[in-house]
Amino acid sequence: MLLSESRKVFRPRLKVGALVVHLVLLVLSITALVPFVMLLSASFSTEESLGKNGYGLFPGEFSLDAYKFIFNDVGQIVNSYFITVVVSFGGSSMGLLIMSMLAFALSRRDFKLRRPLAFYVFFTMLFNGGLVPWYILITQYLHLKNTVFALILPYLVVPWFVLLLRTYFAGLPTELFEAAKIDGAGEWRIFFQIVVPLSTPALATVGLFSLLQYWNDWWLALLFIDDRTLYPLQYLLYTIQSNIDALSQNPDLNMGVVIPTQGVRMAMAVLAIGPIIFAFLFVQRYFVKGITLGGIKE
Amino acid sequence: MSKDANRDKANNFNRRRFVKLAAQAALVLPAGSAILAACGDNTATPAGIAATTAQAATTASAATTAAGATTTAASTAGAAATAAAATTVEVTSLPPVELLYTYRAMPQKDTAIVQEELNKLLKAKINATIKLNPIDPGSFDQKLKLSYAAGEKLDLVFTAPYANDYYQGVSQGNLIPLDDLLAKYAPKTFASMNASTWNAARVNGKIYAIINQQIFVKPWGAIFRKDLAEKYKLDLSSLHKQDDIEPFLKQVKEGEGINPIVFDDAGGSILFRPELYNFDSLLDAALVGMKADDKDMKVINLAETAEYKEAAERARRWHEAGYYPKDAPSAADATAGFKAGKSAVIIHTDKPGGNIEYKARYGWDFVSVTFAKPWLTTAGTTATMTAITRTSANPERAMMLLELLNTDKEVYNLLCKGIENKHWVWVDKSKEVIGYANGLTAQTSGYNPNTDWMFGNQFNAYYINPEQVGAWEATSKLNKDAIPSLALGFAASTENIKTEIAQVSALVKQYNWPLQQGRLDPATGIPEFVSKMKASGMDKILSEVQNQLNAWKKANA
Numbered sequence: 001m002l003l004s005e006s007r008k009v010f011r012p013r014l015k016v017g018a019l020v021v022h023l024v025l026l027v028l029s030i031t032a033l034v035p036f037v038m039l040l041s042a043s044f045s046t047e048e049s050l051g052k053n054g055y056g057l058f059p060g061e062f063s064l065d066a067y068k069f070i071f072n073d074v075g076q077i078v079n080s081y082f083i084t085v086v087v088s089f090g091g092s093s094m095g096l097l098i099m100s101m102l103a104f105a106l107s108r109r110d111f112k113l114r115r116p117l118a119f120y121v122f123f124t125m126l127f128n129g130g131l132v133p134w135y136i137l138i139t140q141y142l143h144l145k146n147t148v149f150a151l152i153l154p155y156l157v158v159p160w161f162v163l164l165l166r167t168y169f170a171g172l173p174t175e176l177f178e179a180a181k182i183d184g185a186g187e188w189r190i191f192f193q194i195v196v197p198l199s200t201p202a203l204a205t206v207g208l209f210s211l212l213q214y215w216n217d218w219w220l221a222l223l224f225i226d227d228r229t230l231y232p233l234q235y236l237l238y239t240i241q242s243n244i245d246a247l248s249q250n251p252d253l254n255m256g257v258v259i260p261t262q263g264v265r266m267a268m269a270v271l272a273i274g275p276i277i278f279a280f281l282f283v284q285r286y287f288v289k290g291i292t293l294g295g296i297k298e
Numbered sequence: 299m300s301k302d303a304n305r306d307k308a309n310n311f312n313r314r315r316f317v318k319l320a321a322q323a324a325l326v327l328p329a330g331s332a333i334l335a336a337c338g339d340n341t342a343t344p345a346g347i348a349a350t351t352a353q354a355a356t357t358a359s360a361a362t363t364a365a366g367a368t369t370t371a372a373s374t375a376g377a378a379a380t381a382a383a384a385t386t387v388e389v390t391s392l393p394p395v396e397l398l399y400t401y402r403a404m405p406q407k408d409t410a411i412v413q414e415e416l417n418k419l420l421k422a423k424i425n426a427t428i429k430l431n432p433i434d435p436g437s438f439d440q441k442l443k444l445s446y447a448a449g450e451k452l453d454l455v456f457t458a459p460y461a462n463d464y465y466q467g468v469s470q471g472n473l474i475p476l477d478d479l480l481a482k483y484a485p486k487t488f489a490s491m492n493a494s495t496w497n498a499a500r501v502n503g504k505i506y507a508i509i510n511q512q513i514f515v516k517p518w519g520a521i522f523r524k525d526l527a528e529k530y531k532l533d534l535s536s537l538h539k540q541d542d543i544e545p546f547l548k549q550v551k552e553g554e555g556i557n558p559i560v561f562d563d564a565g566g567s568i569l570f571r572p573e574l575y576n577f578d579s580l581l582d583a584a585l586v587g588m589k590a591d592d593k594d595m596k597v598i599n600l601a602e603t604a605e606y607k608e609a610a611e612r613a614r615r616w617h618e619a620g621y622y623p624k625d626a627p628s629a630a631d632a633t634a635g636f637k638a639g640k641s642a643v644i645i646h647t648d649k650p651g652g653n654i655e656y657k658a659r660y661g662w663d664f665v666s667v668t669f670a671k672p673w674l675t676t677a678g679t680t681a682t683m684t685a686i687t688r689t690s691a692n693p694e695r696a697m698m699l700l701e702l703l704n705t706d707k708e709v710y711n712l713l714c715k716g717i718e719n720k721h722w723v724w725v726d727k728s729k730e731v732i733g734y735a736n737g738l739t740a741q742t743s744g745y746n747p748n749t750d751w752m753f754g755n756q757f758n759a760y761y762i763n764p765e766q767v768g769a770w771e772a773t774s775k776l777n778k779d780a781i782p783s784l785a786l787g788f789a790a791s792t793e794n795i796k797t798e799i800a801q802v803s804a805l806v807k808q809y810n811w812p813l814q815q816g817r818l819d820p821a822t823g824i825p826e827f828v829s830k831m832k833a834s835g836m837d838k839i840l841s842e843v844q845n846q847l848n849a850w851k852k853a854n855a
Contacts, residue, residue, distance in 0.1 A: 047630070047634050047637075048634050048637055048638050050630075050631075050634060068741075069741070072741055072742070073407060076407075131444070132444065132447040132448065135444045135447070135448055136447075136448045139448060139450070140448065222437045222440060222441070223440075223441070223444065226431065226433070226441075228405055238436060239404065239434040239436060239437070241436070242434055242435050242436025242437070243404040243434060243435060243436070245435070245436070246402075246403075246404070246435035246436075261630040261633075262630050262631075262634075
């Protein structure tokens with residue numbers, strides 16, 4: 001009796017609590033969504049209406065000028081998308097493979113070179129040769145200038161991700177490996193059939209980080225790519241933006257080039273979000289678990 | 299004992315294991331990268347093929363044009379055309395070279411085709427080919443710095459005090475002195491400007507870059523929307539100084555209900571401009587200057603001058619009367635607002651043909667006046683230049699190319715405007731007016747770099763608007779008649795005063811625009827500005843620049 005009564009009293013309270021929480025979350029998500037909607041609407045507005053009315057939730061005067069300006073060279077955009085996709089997915093999957101193998105080796109206590117190798121990885125987190133020697137190495141010794149590899153190789157192994165994975169692998173029970181060994185499994189089999197399936201949260205997290213790093217990168221392209229056919233998307237957008245700025249400062253405006261400056265900026269942001277937003281949806285379920293990696297260690 | 303042995307065994311085992319693992323990895327990794335390489339090759343192939351075919355095409359065409367050149371040379375040699383024969387003999391005796399031309403512009407779709415077309419001309423003229431290397435403005439400085447540092451081979455580079463810093467290039471030894479080359483291989487370019495003008499590009503007495511001719515002077519003035527000037531019967535000939543436009547501002551403000559002067563957060567329409575008051579701004583960013591005709595060459599803080607105060611007071615008056623908008627919008631917003639009719643007056647330069655450019659930007663017809671004397675200063679003259687780098691293997695040929703870019707209209711306009719009938723067509727050949735080729739616009743044209751001033755003597759450029767005809771002659775005359783500042787050629791080295799300049803320019807950004815746009819009361823604003831400048835090391839800047847100027851004066855006496 002008492003119990004059920006108290007339950008009855010408790011229930012509406014719970015509902016109020018949930019309502020409050022939901023309201024707060026709703027407000028939060030609206031504050032996150034509104035700028036995004038404004039961005040979308042601004043990218044579809046005319047430059048004049050942006051100047052006159054500012055940003056709004058709906059385009060003041062609907063126009064596709066900004067997209068027309070960016071898609072002036074459709075081939076280039078498609079090409080850059082292609083490069084970015086190849087670099088992002090190729091680079092992050094290659095990187096994930098190499099980093100996880102390295103991390104697995106580092107996580108094994110019975111691996112003799114563990115300490116020097118770990119130090120080698122850790123050392124590069126703190127110290128590096130500096131920009132110019134790095135540039136010389138890549139352009140004059142490895143001859144990677146104007147190749148896709150210049151966009152992939154430098155981010156293949158990120159020490160921070162290696163350490164993240166190592167910590168996770170170290171948390172796996174060693175008994176499992178021993179049992180596998182007794183059953184006749186080699187190191188490869190242990191890694192691919194036992195470690196990898198057990199580590200999906202960590203691998204998904206690192207994979208996503210790595211994917212995002214490749215996707216968002218324009219710095220490597222700035223340094224090493226002159227050939228427009230190899231421009232990744234982010235660098236292409238970066239150059240479009242900087243070119244607009246240069247154009248607006250160009251004293252020779254007599255060609256009558258009128259650019260929807262504001263709209264283009266917004267349209268570029270929309271384009272850059274592109275398919276990568278779906279990557280979140282796919283790996284989201286692993287993500288929370290992956291983020292709290294350090295916490296699960298006993 | 300046995301335990302130890304066991305451990306040893308285990309260790310051995312592990313070591314062997316590791317070696318085995320490593321060997322396996324060594325097998326797998328190259329395989330992986332080979333797969334990757336295959337992907338890379340796939341993506342690269344079309345480009346590769348295109349490049350090779352383009353190369354084949356150029357060599358083929360080059361061969362034919364070279365053959366053509368020699369046959370014409372043979373026929374003209376018979377006619378004893380001494381000058382022509384002399385140059386063609388020289389050309390055929392020159393070994394073929396490729397020159398890399400690096401400049402600050404967005405790459406155009408048809409750059410490769412224009413380059414091919416240029417090479418046909420250059421092959422015949424100087425037996426050289428050019429490789430155009432446009433770098434986007436956003437990456438230009440960074441990429442060039444790395445190129446210099448890595449000692450990469452470059453030939454021609456665009457340079458100016460604000461992009462690919464000219465003085466840094468000289469002091470770091472990246473650029474070579476050009477005096478001898480200029481006299482020998484580019485005599486026409488050298489003769490095309492007043493001898494005193496070249497002084498602007500001299501560092502320690504030597505020229506390290508070829509000045510591209512464009513407008514050197516800063517004819518500060520005011521620009522009015524034509525419809526309103528006519529509506530309110532503005533008499534341009536009655537305007538001699540900024541104060542004179544006040545009645546018009548009042549009429550527009552009252553009659554149209556708008557804040558007539560356009561300005562933005564990037565500093566538009568500020569009233570104090572050094573040249574307007576006969577100052578030569580030696581360090582524009584820090585408001586350091588001198589009177590351009592001051593024989594004593596006294597370096598002063600421009601913010602402390604009576605002229606500065608006067609301009610700021612005028613700006614304040616205009617601000618309070620509502621002639622300026624209350625707040626500074628972004629440049630894009632200001633432009634959009636102007637297009638929508640929210641503004642009427644620009645306080646800026648009134649250069650020949652300038653109103654057409656304002657029209658392109660703001661969408662109105664304009665009339666204009668200038669209030670400034672045409673002073674020739676270092677900053678105005680060296681705004682756009684081309685230099686030859688230390689790593690160039692062929693500086694002589696690079697100079698020959700520069701001579702062509704500055705004197706040969708065909709070569710120059712090919713680089714500036716693209717290919718006839720493909721990118722542009724004649725509108726009026728006798729007046730050298732061109733228009734876009736069939737159906738093309740500024741946006742759809744495959745080649746429209748729109749930066750004539752970067753490639754050479756802008757006065758050789760074809761006009762793209764019939765209304766512009768004569769603007770180049772007028773500008774050239776303005777340049778030639780300009781009064782050289784007594785400090786022409788002096789450029790302050792900021793090496794020892796970097797920190798102070800950074801601090802003072804931050805203050806200038808913070809105070810100068812609001813003061814000269816009337817948003818800040820000069821009665822309190824200027825003393826505050828000046829005292830903060832002093833606290834940030836303005837005196838050190840002044841004395842450093844003064845010392846440099848004295849030394850320069852002595853060296854150039």
